[in-house]
Amino acid sequence: MDRQLVERFLSRIRQIRALVIGDLMLDEYLWGKTERISPEAPVQVVDISREDLRLGGAGNVINNLMTLGCQVHVAGVLGDDADGRLLRRLLEEKSVGIQGVLMSPDRTTSRKTRILASNQQMLRIDRESQNPISPEMEARLADHVRRVAEDFQVILVSDYLKGVLTEGLLKEIVAIGREKGIPVVIDPKGSDFRKYRGATLLTPNRKEAQTASHIAIVDEASLLQAGRFLAEALDLEALVLTRSEEGMTLFPRDGEEIHLPTEAREVYDVSGAGDTVLAMMGLGLAGELSLEEAARLANVAAGIVVGKVGTSTVSHGEILEVIGRRHQDTDLKIKDREVLAGILEMEREKGRTVVFTNGCFDLLHVGHVKYLQKARRLGDLLVLGLNSDESIRRLKGPRRPLINQDERAHILAALDCIDYLVVFDEDTPLELIEALRPKILVKGGDYSPEGVVGKDLVESYGGRVELIQFVDGKSTTNIIEKILQHYGEEGGLP
Structure with missing residues (x-):
């Protein structure tokens, strides 16, 4: 089951x-x-x-x-x-x-x-x-x-x-x-x-x-x-x-x-x-x-x-x-929203600090891994909100994601720095943040604090927003462009 x-x-x-x-x-x-x-x-x-x-x-x-x-x-x-x-x-x-x-x-x-x-x-x-x-x-x-x-x-x-x-x-x-x-x-x-x-x-x-x-x-x-x-x-x-x-x-x-x-x-x-x-x-x-x-x-x-x-x-x-x-352990980390909310409530009662970040994470690369490792060091637990396939299509167009949500979830859950992962289907993670109530909300350094969805909510109960810089030149878009440059004219991979 x-x-x-x-x-x-x-x-x-x-x-x-x-x-x-x-x-x-x-x-x-x-x-x-x-x-x-x-x-x-x-x-x-x-x-x-x-x-x-x-x-x-x-x-x-x-x-x-x-x-x-x-x-x-x-x-x-x-x-x-x-x-x-x-x-x-x-x-x-x-x-x-x-x-x-x-x-x-x-x-x-x-x-x-x-x-x-x-x-x-x-x-x-x-x-x-x-x-x-x-x-x-x-x-x-x-x-x-x-x-x-x-x-x-x-x-x-x-x-x-x-x-x-x-x-x-x-x-x-x-x-x-x-x-x-x-x-x-x-x-x-x-x-x-x-x-x-x-x-x-x-x-x-x-x-x-x-x-x-x-x-x-x-x-x-x-x-x-x-x-x-x-x-x-x-x-x-x-x-x-x-x-x-x-x-x-x-x-x-x-x-x-x-x-x-x-x-x-x-x-x-x-x-x-x-x-x-x-x-x-x-x-x-x-x-x-x-x-x-x-x-x-x-x-x-x-x-x-x-x-x-x-x-x-x-x-x-x-x-x-x-x-x-x-x-396997990856399955144990992937949780339903309601179940995870209950788990995190118990963790907060133990005095543990919950860190939350979210994203598409299509074609996982070293920039993603470094970002997540830094986020994990900010608290005791790192929860990742992962965009569903449907939400990515609405955000990035019908040709994305390249990797479906189940595969992306299991790949990410295999990382030691991630404690729990939950898939969400909304265009923004605001409802998910309301349910999980993290102490620290993390986004990439390309955001301004005022542009982070959920900032006001998290700060309203004493939490804070942290911005982490991505590794320069590492992105899913760059990887796609590199593949197209190397193999596009040749009509496919050798």
Whole structure:
């Protein structure tokens, strides 16, 4: 994936509001060690050394969303018991909207207790209700979803077959999503997927897809058959079929299937990976990524969480670290404007001085390099604003630039003196300077201070303008003229 695209998307997640509907539960982890057999029965004795209580089920989807910075509201039904009240308090502590969480005296709040030793799960104990919620609860939940739906960019449905997501409620959720143009992304369960018909996207694993399609998935051909059948029969915009250590496959309504190999280095625990995929696919669609872009990002996130023990989440930094493995240093320096503005704000808080200059830098030459090296010595960071191809054509005519903006960006980013580079499309860098707020604005010595775009702005917040002389006789125009003199009459290069 393009790192700049990922950075831009991650920077905007805080603006996304997601509604999560589903089965809420508590995940309890008891960690210990085993060194003896019980005298009472031929079983291992686990000496517990640590306990951990987390949000589980749909709560793990919430954990993923909150870790990434999304605004979350949840709807579901809990038992009116001690665990139910504890779960509500945990949600409130995370600043999750819980107006849609209903309490029922007829239910037991789900708690799953896992006992682990030497990083291996030895036993799981479940305490829960699995009966369908009452018609009254179903109607109250549906009414709440209809009233608040327009406040959200995506609806995420996490079905663990604990009775909250009845067939009637699911049909109502899908209908609300279609009516209001809100993506409805569902992590399905069970043998009958017809209750999810009309959803935007489903994220089943291989076993679930096999059960629901009644097609034994034994090879790639049968996997494609099952995925295509479900996507078409259920009138989905797309289906993402997760395949554990083999990655995932995207089945879009329009277009060819896309196989995504696993991003995991090592697989320790796949529990919760489906929740991560659901969360990331939902955020991707809400953040206006394409289906393929969202699936690729979800695949990266899933590869991270299966390398952790227990249901886990993934952070911005972990995602960018994985994406960064595929790129060279030049890619890491080239930033989107919004992302770079955030980076520079943090650098200023550390007391670092940001220097900014801009230009076309078509046919990089020694004059450019000397100029940039001098600019870098004026502060702690040098940011280069690079004119896009379109802006150069407007400034210099249709025959320029000679080198396209992507190539120019990577060539310049390879210079040690440049810390960050951003491409801008405007005729002047004023809007870019407003966004980045450098302390020192640098231009060539052929300018007068009064003629430097952004001078008044930078000086208004205590910054200054510096002029640097170019190396005499070194310019792109001179290089072009020299080439034409040497080879123009000969009809080309020898």
